[in-house]
Amino acid sequence: MEKKKLIRIFDRQASRYDKSKETLKQQSMRKSLISKAEGEVLELAVGAGANFPYYQSGVKVTAIDFSNAMLEKAKITARNNNVDAKFICSDIEEISFEQHSFDTIVSTLSFCSYENPLSMMKNIQQWCKPGGKILLLEHGISNNRFVAFLQKILNPLLYRTIGCHHTRNIMAMTRDAGLSVEQMENYYLNMVYVIWARPGKKYY
Secondary structure (H helix, E strand, C coil): CCHHHHHHHHHHHHHHHCCCCHHHHHHHHEEEEEECCCEEEEECCCCCCCCCHHHHCCCCEEEEEEEHHHHHHHHHHHHHCCCCCEEECCCCCCCCCCCCCEEEEECCCCCCCCCCCCHHHHHHHHEEEEEEECCCCCCCCCCCCHHHHHHHHHHHHHHHCCCCCCCCCHHHHHHCCCCEEEEEEECCCCCCEEEECCHHHHHC
16 A cells, blocks of 8 residues: 555544543553653654553653654643653654664554564664663454454455554564563454563664
8 A cells, every 4th residue: 555545544543543442451451561661762653642641750752653643633642641752743664763762662553554564673673772672562463263364354454444454473573573572461362462572682
């Protein structure tokens, strides 16, 4: 899909993202992950700012999204939650940061949309400081055969309508990229992964 079309899809979804209410379980997953962020934080594909209520005080967030409509919602959420944040409207796959720029890198439900997710996974390791944190909440292909079968059937339609792949193998991606995974939890028939990781040694 052309990137401009993908951006339009997310622009149209901005109001829905902003108004959507997550379940208590989803809130708990975000809180347990995002509360561990510290220092200078890079958040990929920030959307409408669903993570902002869970950041601890003192962090400084650089929030990126290619949808300006999403960023406008995120700015309001940041103000409402007293989050020190600066916002960049850009395609994260085309942007560049200095090596070891951030103490923590956060991605929640963003790797489903990248054109080259493995390359993106390698990039965030280079941007993260040695010993820093990489915090991921991502969804992908289930290891339940029946569920995976349904995901593969529905994936083309879901990508065209909401800009999101449902068949990416998140754990294989972290291994192939060389992340050092310290803790992992999965939910919803192993379709959703919460991952606490650090950069792999080869990226130090």
